[in-house]
Amino acid sequence: MTDPVMPVPDEIRAAFRRPPGRALMLGHVHPDADVLGTLLALGAALEDAGWLVDYGGPHPVPASLGFLPGSDRYRVLPRIDGRYDLAVLTDCPDPDRTEGLIDGARRSAAAIVNIDHHPDNRRYGTVNWIDPSAAATGELVYALIVALGLPVKPGMATNLFTAIHMDTGSFRYSNVTPQTFRIAAELVAAGAPPAFVSNQVYERRPPEALRQLGEVLSRIQVSEDGRIAWLALPAGLVPDTFIEAEDLVNYPRSIGTTKVAVLLRERPGGPVKVSLRAKGEVNVNRIAAGFGGGGHANAAGCVVQGTLEEATRRILAAVRDTIGR
Ligand SMILES: [Mn+2]
Incomplete structure (x- = not known):
C-alpha cells in the first residue's frame, strides 16, 4: 500500500494498538451491509492480529446478506455475557438502536469504539470517529485496517466492498467521491469480486418476487x-x-x-x-x-x-x- 487513503484519528488507532485481547463487534437492529460488512471485516483483521472476537446484535443477518464472509459467526445476542477489552459499534448513530445491548457492552467492555459516517451520531463511545464525508462506514474501516498495518484479505475486502456498494446504491448516489472509488479499487485489488457481489445483491430473486x-x-x-x-x-x-x-x-x-x-x-x-x-x-x-x-x-x-x-x-x-x- 502506498499513501494512506485517509487519516485515521490517533485515538482510534490507539484503541487497537495494544496487546490482543477480547473484542465484541456489536451490530444494531436490522443490520444492513454497511454495519455487517464493517464488523465482519474489522473483526477478521483483529483475529489475524491475535484477538478473540465475538460478533452479534439484536437481530440476525438477513438471508440476503448470508453471502458475506464470516456472517455465520454473527449471533443474535439476548444479552452480553463475559468481559471484553473493546466493544466496537460501526454505522450506528444512536446506541438505542442496539435494543439495550449497549448497556451490557458498557458493563462488559473496558472501552466502546464508535465508528460511523452518520452526521447525527450521538458520540456515545469512549472513542468516536465520525466522518460524514465517507459514503459508507466501509470506507473508514478500510482506512483503519490499513492504518493498523493489518493485511486486507479477500474475505475482508468482499465485506467492505459490499458495505460501500450498498450504501452508494452501487456507486450511483451523490455521496460517492473520488475516495470511494480509490478505496473500492483497492478492495477489488485485495480480492473483492464486483460481479459476484452484484449477482448476490441483484440476481437472486425467487420467481414469485417479480x-x-x-x-x-x-x-x-x-x-x-x-x-x-x-x-x-x-x-x-x-x-x-x-x-x-x-x-x-x-x-x-x-x-x-x-x-x-x-x-x-x-x-x-x-x-x-x-x-x-x-x-x-x-x-x-x-x-x-x-x-x-x-x-x-x-x-x-x-x-x-x-x-x-x-x-x-x-x-x-x-x-x-x-x-x-
Ligand atoms: Mn452506512
Whole structure:
C-alpha cells in the first residue's frame, strides 16, 4: 500500500494498538451491509492480529446478506455475557438502536469504539470517529485496517466492498467521491469480486418476487407537481422477507421528476416505518428528525404512530413543507 487513503484519528488507532485481547463487534437492529460488512471485516483483521472476537446484535443477518464472509459467526445476542477489552459499534448513530445491548457492552467492555459516517451520531463511545464525508462506514474501516498495518484479505475486502456498494446504491448516489472509488479499487485489488457481489445483491430473486414487485409497484403514487413519489405498503400485502430483500424506495426515486421519494411500511400493531430519499438539494434527514428519526441528507428514516393513511398524510405534509421552502 502506498499513501494512506485517509487519516485515521490517533485515538482510534490507539484503541487497537495494544496487546490482543477480547473484542465484541456489536451490530444494531436490522443490520444492513454497511454495519455487517464493517464488523465482519474489522473483526477478521483483529483475529489475524491475535484477538478473540465475538460478533452479534439484536437481530440476525438477513438471508440476503448470508453471502458475506464470516456472517455465520454473527449471533443474535439476548444479552452480553463475559468481559471484553473493546466493544466496537460501526454505522450506528444512536446506541438505542442496539435494543439495550449497549448497556451490557458498557458493563462488559473496558472501552466502546464508535465508528460511523452518520452526521447525527450521538458520540456515545469512549472513542468516536465520525466522518460524514465517507459514503459508507466501509470506507473508514478500510482506512483503519490499513492504518493498523493489518493485511486486507479477500474475505475482508468482499465485506467492505459490499458495505460501500450498498450504501452508494452501487456507486450511483451523490455521496460517492473520488475516495470511494480509490478505496473500492483497492478492495477489488485485495480480492473483492464486483460481479459476484452484484449477482448476490441483484440476481437472486425467487420467481414469485417479480409478481410481488408488480403488485407493489402498481401502488406508487406521484404528487401533482411530480416532485414527491411515494409507496404506501399495507401490512400483509407482501412478505417481510420480500420487502427486506428489495430496496423498494428506489422505485419511486427512479421517476425523473422526483425530488423526494417515500416508502411507508405498515406493520401489524406497530408504528409505520418510513424511508425517505432525496435527489438533489432537499435534506430528508431534517424531515426524519422532525419525527424522531435520522440518517443522512439524502437518505433517512423514521417511524410514525397511527394508521398507514395518517402516517402518509403527515409525512407528505412535512415533505411538502420542506420542498416548498
Ligand atoms: Mn452506512
